[in-house]
Amino acid sequence: MPRPQQTPELAITFLYYKDLAAAQRFYEDILGLTxxxxxGWAKIMAICPGAHIGLVDETRGMNRWQAEKCVQVCLRVPDVEAWYAYAQEIALPGLSKLFVNEALGIRAFVFADPEGYQIEIQTPLRPGA
Known part of the structure; x- marks a missing residue:
């Protein structure tokens, strides 16, 4: 049987939380996602057209919360410096220095969400990077 010739309508990456309400507040209030x-026990937050993050109560979802995170959420923005100034002002946990990765062609920084998932905010150094 051939694979269906359908394009996905949206993409959702699910992350698992012990305190779903705190995670939702962070993604809404700090990152500005809607x-x-x-x-109910899964809150799907829009990042940009077609891309979403699903915040899941780990007691109800298909997976469980893990202390060691192996997922990074990356948000590409037009002005990483403005986001970095904001991150410094509100003292986000685990905030790195602003850095350049020439190999990837990005300027970026990272920080942690309320339960330890790493968030990267980046801007391309050049078109197509």
Whole structure:
């Protein structure tokens, strides 16, 4: 049987939390994301057209919370310096220095969300990077 010739309508990366309400507040209040789909114990937050993050109550989801995170959420923005100044002002946990990665062609910084997932904010150094 051939693969269906359909393009996905949206993408969701699910992250698992012990305190779902605190995670939702962080993604709404700190990162400015909006709730796109409310499934009760899963809150699907819109990042940009087609891209979403699903915040899941780990007691109800398909996976469980893990102390060691192996997922990074990366948000590409037009002005990383403005985001970095904001991150410094509100003292985000685990805030790195602003750095340049020439190999990837980005200027970026990272910090941690309320339960330890790493968030990267980046801007390309050149078109197509």
């Amino acid at each position: 709730l796109a789909i409310d499934q």
